[in-house]
Amino acid sequence: MNKKIQLIQLYCAVCRHYNTTIAVEAQRLSNNFRPKFTDEECITIYLFGIAEGKFEVKAIHRFICEYWSDWFPNLPRYQNFNRRINFLAPAFRILFGLLISEGSINKNHIDHLMDSMPIIVANEQRSGSAKVAKDMCDKGYCSSKKMYFYGVKLHVLGQKQYKTLPVPRMACIERASENDITVAKSWLRPIGNMDIYADKIYADKTWAEELALQNVRIFTPIKKKKGQEFLDSTDLLYSSAISRTRQAIESFFNWIQEKTRIQSASKVRSVNGLIAFIFARLAMLAFFYW
DSSP states (O other), X not given: OOHHHHHHHHHHHHHHHIIIIIHHHTOOSOTTOOOSSOHHHHHHXXXXXXXXXXXXXXXXXXXXXXXXXXXXXXXXXXXXXXXXXXXXXXXXXXXXXXXXXXXXXXTTOOEEEEEEEEEEEEOGGGTTTOOTTXXXXXXEEETTTTEEEEEEEEEEEEEEETTEEEEEEEEEEEETTSOHHHXXXXXXXXXXXXXXXXXXXXXXXHHHHHHHTTTEEEEOOOOOOTTOOSOOHHHHHHHXXXXXXXXXXXXXXXXXXXXXXXXXXXXXXXXXXXXXXXHHHHHHHHHHTO
16 A cells, blocks of 8 residues: 555544544643644654654654655654653553454454563563663563563453464553463453463463353463373373464564564663553554554
């Protein structure tokens, strides 16, 4: 699609949601405050820049100045643009929720996939001393990468699709140290009527019985019992089948990283900056791909 048409469509979608929901939920201190460079323009530029492969705020600002300055004549200097993005952090979170709620849902397809991925603010070497956005971040361990990191985890519940990536239905961010099953027990209380395929970390017999009351079945690979060296053939086949089903959400996280570089948040310097960093990327994907 023509880039100009894409930009116009994105701006129109942002304006529609801003006027009906975002402006109310992310209310400014003054109802009369209306800068020349509007919130709608700022949100649009940030999302469009990410979609064009510009993953840092400075790179996005430079890109707009060089190629789209006629479209945004009131674009402020980089420092003010960066401050505005941080200020609009709640708007990006709300916009993502609105966009995924608009997506088509196959009500006949109850299979869902659940997992988490790390958002790394500081790598392993600095994970013990980092203090950025400490109200949201802390030190945790990523078992898939076998590394400690400082940051948060992005938790996703996605609807399984035939021969393609799952479509997100719910997403949240929690501290890196929070255990995945602890987050899921709180996070999934409102859901019902679905099957969920997840990693063995989510295996809990009591919780599975509670979910069954909501007409939710959770399938996880079978854990070895204490002292058990090998699973029997039946359990091994079952676990392998669950793992194959789960591969789609692992591919989904890899795809998100490829499209947005969402795991690399080392340039973030505040809680609002981190919220904007994560949810702007998810909102961009929701608009252009989901």
